[in-house]
Amino acid sequence: MRPWSFRGLLILLTVGLVLATVVALEVSTYAQLRRLSREEARARAAREAARVLERFDGRLPLQPPVSPTALQEEVALWSSDHTRHPLAARLVLAQEIEARFAEERAGLWREALAGAAGDSILPGSGDAQAVAPLRGADGEVLAVVEVTIASTEVLRPVRRFLARTARTAAIVVAVALLLSILLGRRLARPVAELARRAAAMGEGDLRSPLPLEGGLELRALAGSLDQMRRERAAAEGELAGKRDELAAVLGGIAEGVYAVDRDRRVLYLNPPAARMLGVDAVSAVGRFCGELLRPRAELGVLPCEERCPILEARFRGPTRVMERLGMPGSASGERTVVLRSSPPAAGIQVQVMRDESAVEAAHRARDLVVADLAHELQTPLAAQAAALELLRDRLGESDPELAVLAASAESGTMRLRRLIDNLLESIRIESGQVSLRKLPVELDEVLEEASEMTRPLLGQRRQELESTLPFPLPALVGDPQRLVQVFVNLLSNASKFAP
Structure with a gap:
């Protein structure tokens, strides 16, 4: 996944903040406007109901006892003049109220029958409703005036507001997007340039200075990075000088020097070692040291597998061994070298190799x-x-x-x-x-033969040899001739230093 750029994040943050602000304002204003619209609708319905009462002067022009027929004619005459869109006004007889209207309106209608006017918003449809009582000549409530305003009329101002707000929000977002793009380009240009120069510095370009552009924080960051660049350039220059000195020293000595890591893979090979092994110093880096040295096996076992001087130096300290290395290009086919291995330091282990082929010859x-x-x-x-x-x-x-x-x-x-x-x-x-032979050995015969061989020497010095052997002697297996030679040397040394 591609990471976000600084400019993209700035644009996204700006547009997000603007959108969040606009949405929050719209939601708050919409709620207040909806509430005000409903209150206004209820007040309007109440005013219309009041106008109806003004027409009749608060009373029906009928005297009790009122006949239903006369009352219906009066209602029909009134309704023909007061039913218009989006207002709906009607006159309901008192005796029809309880039978015709639902329970949710019963409270408002009961208040009207009791002689009190009222208004409300219907829960289901959202229409605004107002009722007012009409009394007869004797003051008795004969009918109730109902004025209803449809919900579409109630929410019409809200819809107009939403349309205007949507247009305004689109304009605001477009302007914010344009400004954020311009601002992001201005702010991101020095950041992008600094990032490019930092990447070049990480790849080894330490000559070009870093640009000091942008705000105070960006300038401080660029200054710190440029200071680090100068210090690193100085350190690498000093390190390169020491490396050249070390290469000159290692190239001028006669011994071959090579370094290995923990896996015994070559990290460095000086020119004498490369000539001694017949390999290229650059291509030898990373290869296993046993592949380069090609040591001869002893008793069928390679030194790399058992008694490796590199491994022994890790646990026992500096080691010195003599090995015969296979050299296919040489006249004898092998080269005798003395290897000195040092203990590892910082994960690097150094070996010094001296060619002993001429000395061995x-x-x-x-x-x-x-x-x-x-x-x-x-x-x-x-x-x-x-x-x-x-x-x-x-x-x-x-x-x-x-x-x-x-x-x-x-x-x-x-x-x-x-x-x-x-x-x-x-x-x-x-x-x-x-080579040692393994034969049954009679120890008394070995001692007797050694005594016979040293008797003239002892006699010349007027010395006597006395031997006392246990009986029976244990059975031994060994090389009789070597044992006789050992005892002769012991007796000769004893005679030499005896009185």
Whole structure:
């Protein structure tokens, strides 16, 4: 539904007030005129009845005893002279009154028979009626004069008034409508112009000033809106400057920065992030961040579905994770990045993304070199350890000094092998190639093997290992080789820091 304009409302209000005033005056005047017309009709009927009485001088020219025939002749003679439109005058004999007239007239007729004149308005027809008694020579009421004025004659002045009033009201309404149109156009023009400029200001036009036209109130309103326009223009100018500064800062850093809302939809993407992801910064706004980053699934589960760094930062504070993102256009098909997520502020959450692909490639190259070197060292160390063990066994009691030297060399070889094993294990852990076997484990065998491997080290430092195990030992499931390595590391550290 289209809203009313200011000019339309003004015209409608003016015409409505004029119509209401005219109608109220007409209703009030009509009621008073109707009442006066009825009173005038009653008075006129009474005057006509009085004229009849003057003709007869208040008495019939008959002496009692009056014969009905003589009375009827007198009535007929009188009626021929006094019945004319719109007046109706007649003479009714006293003996006919009770039998001929209805109950609503009985009161007025009874008063006339009692010798009193009267007048009234008939309820049904609205006619004005007046009655007057005519007496005989002896003063007895012989007949009653009735004068009736029709209702059409009674209300004729009212109808003339209504016709004149309708013409006057039409003229008044037409004049009021014309004046309201002219006045509304004059008053509505500055209001419409102010509304148009306010709408333009709401759409972003803050350069054009608002017109200061109209009355005092309208000028005050326009002045307030223009002041608000200037303040908003200044604030938007300052905001645009800060936005440009922020865009320059974010565009000059090497890391990619993007912001998301509560639904993890992108609100902002700086140029490095757009280049890193291979997307357009403008078209990326509004898209789900998982569609842009394309993270690789781990164990069949996408990071967006479980352990999302954005969601974790909302509840646990700042987070830092490393993810592999799918890059169809790159040579390797993926990119390794480090994501740092901050908690949300004002409904916006910022993520900083650093490309670690080159670093990751360097780490992989380093790990390959170290792994190859470790494998190359394992073979001679294994042969050296076997030779030292054989030498130590053959020397026995024959040459204690050489046996001590052989034990020392064997201990150094064992430490070197353990360092190489730990280095290979750390490389496997960093590359995600760690695999654990689940086998039944005899804990006493694991401890015995670890003790045998650390015995040369303990003997060199003149340390002894005592172990007390409960019986029976619980059944375990695990990786025996990893468990032996764990106990060897524990015993080596204990030997290192023991007296």
